[in-house]
Amino acid sequence: MIDFFILMKQELVIMIIIFALLIIKIISDRSNEWILNMVNFLLLINFAAGFFFGKEGMLFNDMFRTTPLTVLEKNILSLGILIISLQSYSWLKNHKHVLEFYILLLSTLLGMFFMISSGNLLMFYLGLELSTIPLAAAANFDLQKKKSSEAAMKLIISSAFSSGLLLFGISLIYGTTGTLTFTDITPHITNNPLQIFAFILLLAGFAFKISVVPFHLWTADVYEGAPVAVTSYLSVISKGAVLFVFVSVLYTVFKPLSHSWYNMLFLLSALTILIGNLFAIRQNNIKRFLAFSSIAQVGFILVGITGSSQLAETSVVYFVLIYIFSNLAAFGVVSLVSAVTGKENISDYKNFYKTNPALSWVLTIALFSLAGVPPTAGFFGKFFLLMSGAGKGNYILITIAALNMIISFYYYLRIVKAIFMDANEHPIEKLFIPTYPKMAMYICVGGIVFTGLLSYVYEFIQSLVPGV
Amino acid sequence: MSSIPLTHILFLSTALFFIGMYGLFTRRNLISMLMSIELILNSVNINFVAFNKYLYADKLDGIFFAIFIIAIAAAEAAVAIAIIINLYRSHRSIDVEDATEMRY
């Protein structure tokens, strides 16, 4: 019985928080300030909770499994959501529905947790839906904004569609193997066309979530329309969660199909990097731009995944961690700017350095980390991803990826150029940075600087990743 | 007992699946698009139940899955309709064509 609590500790903490928030909502109406303080504190606890009572095991006859790796992954996500909550302070403190926002967000997080530790397709599906549907609502959180509702509509429709296809795939797998439990599925996987078709449908479901070309088209619109907090959440947390699941499912459940999914990923990753870059070049809205850049990033992650080795899985987890830091640092600045001035265009950032040097440096470092410039962590992340990809000996893919880095450099440097070099007589005025966002930025920059240089992080993750 | 072979049922479900998809692609009205999605989900349900009944009758995985899908479909529909209503508030229409402000 005690196992139950220990193995599900993170999920339980989140549930508790959610219920706590609900109760607060019912019984009292406190000021936003108070709520935000408390929520951030709770999230800190949630993050801390991950570190205690580590234990490995299965629950509900293998529907739910906990391994050190899952704990770590959940912790990474918890850290991410903590940072996001800190950043969205200046947006939320005048917002009517703070609690609802957090409830939605946390329930999606809960879904992700279940998804990560799912040992069964049903559990996986439930987690997936739980992590999707509230997000659609959250995307609509700027109720009066047209873009917001449009984004929400696009998200819900396409995610419903994708989950339909995903389910169809699951049903076929069920039909061909007769079971839903991961461990039982693997032995029944043979290369028969129906299973491959099923697998493709499943892959498409994943690809939709992590926005792989050609399943990515919703991404940009939703990112642009949704509130910045939700966008950053979508771009790092939900993506990261699905990636974790994706990797473990590929490497364990569908190991027998590794040959065909290797080729698929080869194709998809090349396509994703290319399309993501090509679209990112010509964006002006910075959120939309970050959307496409994140698509390109996913392409690089896929390159890493093709490695299908312990190195690869480690690198993916590692990269997601770094990616959370880098992307959230960028989104932190963006959300601050858009919350105060409502400006979201790259051209608005011209000569930003003149008025806000600190923010400019944060944004610059974040962009460099995304671009993969040493000594930021992004360099290490990308390097290891490409290395694990190269491990398979497919240097065509590596060369494509490496050359695409040039394009990505172009558009990241474009923003740096805008910040530092472009003349602009009316730059964004000097912004006051509240404590919480400041903390968030410190965390992010610290992460960006040290996650890479200190190799212990990587080695720790690697120690948790099971050999393939 | 029953003489309907599995394949027939699979044909039915597949047909339903594609009908739903066709509806999703062609309908301009968001509500009807939502309905088409429901069709897809139902075809999946049929799949599950059929597989369970015909192939793996010893366990009830498929049936349960179907039940869960129905439940979640309801939830999804609820949220979707809420969003659509909000969309109608802001756009004064629930035609998908009108909600293409963000593009390229």
Add this chain to the structure above:
Amino acid sequence: MNNFIIALIPLLPLATFILLGLFGRKYFKTSSGIIGTASLLASTAISIYTAYKYFFVYGKVNGVYQPITALKYTWHEFSPNLSIDMGILLDPISMMMIVLVTFISLMVHIFSLGYMKGEDRFATYFAFLSLFSFSMLGLVLSTNIFQIYIFWELVGASSFLLIGFYFYKPSAVAASKKAFIVTRFADLGFLIGILILGFQAQTLDFGVLIQRLTTAGSPQLIGITTTSFLGISLLTWALSLVFIGGAGKSAMFPLHIWLPDAMEGPTPVSALIHAATMVVAGVYLAARLFPVYAISAPGVLEGIMYIGAITAVIAAIIACTQTDIKRVLAYSTMSQIGYMMFALGVSKYGGEDGLGYMGSMFHLFTHAFFKSLLFLGAGAVIHMIHSNEMKDMGGLRKTMPITHITFLIACLAIAGIPPFAGFFSKEEILLAAFHGNKFIYGLALLTAGLTAFYMFRLYFSIFWSKQATAEDNLNVEGFASEHKPHSEGTWSMKIPLIILAVCSLFAGLVPFANYITSDGASLATHMDLTFSIAPVVLALAGILLAAYLYKNESDKSTRVAALMGSFYKAAYRKFYVDEVYLFITKKVIFNLIGRPAAWIDKNIVDGSVNLLATTTGQISARIKGIQSGQVQSYAIYFFGGIIGMAALFIYLWM
């Protein structure tokens, strides 16, 4: 004998250069001249002492002068057996050269004290002079073919600096550039020659090199003669290329074009660099490698002979037509060097056949004195008249007697009138030519005549001609200057003239053949008067002609010129060589190579880079339609993706 002291000969000027170069402008604004002269005086003394020791004390080993390596330091090692060794080589010619160089340089220093007085960059001038002296001395003392190349470049550079001394005069800048680039072009040949010789002989040291390439049957000699490029043996290539280097410095036809322009520099500089020392470096180089030329590659030597002779004649002809006195002297220098060159060319190695070599060196020796004297005299004249043009001069014999006398002596010397220095050296050369090659002998005689003619043309038109007084000349110039107009310059300018005049009188009497011969053994020369009749008569004829034409103001000369017609014109325009060069550089190199290169780089190479960028941008603009904003089309793409993958992976790859 302390080698360190010998090392001082070049090092003293170097020290002076550093001192004056760094601090001259500040601290030694006026005293720099004295400092430079003093240090050079010291090194002159040392070099004379060294020469004396060499020739009369320890140079001779059983009747033959031996080359002695006084100093050797591995400066830069390419590979174990190929290294640049900085060293000092004592042998007859190097001894002769250091005496010559230091002595002439000293004279020029003294002269400059007066001549350059009040110059703004007085100190800089003397710094450069010292730099040149250092480089030249280093050149003549080299033990190593690469060392000689190093100093070769350095003299080039210092000559560049000195020609361009009046840096604000565009003509001076142009001349300095021309001089440097033309010689640089020649040095390219020298460099490649060194590369070949070094690689084939597996050494850069002169002694070893000569020894290896002259002893028949040595592996290196076999190697370099058997391997051939374009059907010509590498040795021939190498030696011709090296000679090209020499020809560039020594202004052999057709690489002579820089020398006349080089007269833009201060006149003492011309006297030092472009008359006495640097321009004979080519001859010196050939003499240095003479055994190799003579023994292993007589073909190349023959080529040298013809080039020398042709240069001698052409230069003499041009000299007859020039009106700028310094240019006349420049061309006469060319022709005299041509003399030395073909003297080398007709010569063979060793014994009686080595007469040409000895003559050439002898002429180099004597020529240095009277030619620098001529230049310094011209300098004195120019310093007074402030013009280089003959037409502005005339009748100066009264106003500047000393200059007049010394100049006359020099003219007689160069014309080869006994008993002046030039006579003896020329005799040897003519004799050698007579024995060697009759055709060359003919040319030589012709040149001798021409020389006498143009020198006295110069002499008469400066010092006789119109009976004008100095004042008129000065008024012609309307010249106002801090210098006292009536005198012919300070004593510091007169003394060198006198000393040099004395030298040009008696230098010929030196028993040269005892000291400097092709093989080091002394050579008995016999002077038969019957032979020397022809050249002397020719010379006198030339002088008389010149006297007839130019002694008094008249239009005879112009009529003669008209008589010559187009030939005169061609000679006056220096046979259009400059124009040819101009055409090649401007039209061919700049327009046919330079511009295309620049254009290609800008448009094709760089263009392709930019094209890459723009195409990327265009593609991204093309495909933007995918993101149509309609959720349904998104779904269609989604489904299309699935179908595509299914098709690919189920039907193609299975």
Add this chain to the structure above:
Amino acid sequence: MFLSSLIILPLITALTILLCKGLKQVRNVALAGAAAQMILAFSFLIQYWKERAAGNTSQMLFEYDHTWFAPLNIHYHVGIDGISLAMILLTAFVVIAAVLVSWTMEKLSKEFFFLLLFLSVGAYGFFISLDLFTLFFFLEVAVIPKFLLIGIWGSGKKEYSAMKLALMLMGGSALVFVGLAGLYFNTNTATGAYTFDLLQIAQMHIPVDVQKLFFPFAFVGFGIFTALFPFHTWVPDGHSSAPTAASMFLAGISMKLGGYGCLRVATFLMPDAAHAYAPIIIALATIAIIYGAFATMMQTDLKYINAYSSVSHCGFVLLGIGMLTRTSINGAVLQMVSHGLMTALFFAAIGMIYSRTHTRLVAQLGGLLKVTPFISTVFVIAGLCSLGLPGLSGFVAEMTVFMGSWQNPNKLYRLATILACASIVVTAVYILRAAGKTVMGPMSSAYDKLTDATWNEKLAAGLLIIAIIAIGVAPFWLNDLIKPGTQIIMDKVLSLK
């Protein structure tokens, strides 16, 4: 001796600068840091001599090896031999000169000096690292700051140039990455683990076909840094738009990163491929030399002149590497050092002229020798060094390259050598044209109020000139310094023949 101090010292300096207030503090700290670097570099030189004198014959000295990313067997492994030491000295000289030249940098001075010193971190790290990962890491560290330096403080079409430079160099490092990855996965250590360790890889023999596959990546990648022929177009734009200090650093050091990489990584680790590709390398190098020289002849902007001449001069480096003879490799390294100093001096002089006359167009200048004798002299010295005047470093380096190239008996290679030699004439032409028009000739009256160099400019130029002359007059110390290193490389290369 603690080699990492070479990285830490500039880093600390850079971070200290961030804490400073105002130009005065900043530049003082920067100068102090640069001076400290110089002292450090020289102390390493002395230590090195001591070690060698003590008979320490190991290839690398002061080695320090620390496991960084154990899972990939990535080490932080540093150590230096003569070649690296020469490069370190070069870096020290250029950095201090660059700091001095930009003494009066008013605009965002703090950021400027920070980036400048951060660059030097990259350079030092690159030159000392013996682990390919570390090497690559520092290679990229030394790229991006340039983008900011040029883009923010540059002149002309600076954004374009900055972007072009950053992208092309990043392209280069991308190729390098592929090459390194390929090497890594074809190493086979005793433990069976892959390795990035340069010395270990040098010990083992990489299969020839692998070498042939990945040599081009590595060589072209590094080649882009050192202006390999078709990929040199970032050089003119980048140099001409960059602020003086950045140009000095760019031409003086960054381009040497490439040459060093070509030698140390590409040639040393993949010798068979080096032999196989030698003809192509030599062809490209020769084209770069000749074509660069002629392109220079047509330039009208002083910075463009020097940039194109850098293309031509770096051609010598590649030529020396391509010829694969002991002497030519020596020459390549000598040329790297010499060109680094010389071009830095040249850019410094140009910067001084520009800051006074506000033009870099040769046609508009003239007769500066009259008003600014010091600067003009510096300019002329740089020019003479560039055209290979004996007594200055350029001559020694070029002659060594020529001599070495000639040692390669292949007839066509010798033709290439002759062409390369011919370039010195063209060099003379364009240098003298530039000098003749700029410092000589009649002076326009607009300039007669110009002031001569200030003490910091004099110091900067002086240091570089001293270095140039120290090499030009006494090349043997540098030659002896680098020879052991090059000999080891060549032993490996020639052992295959």
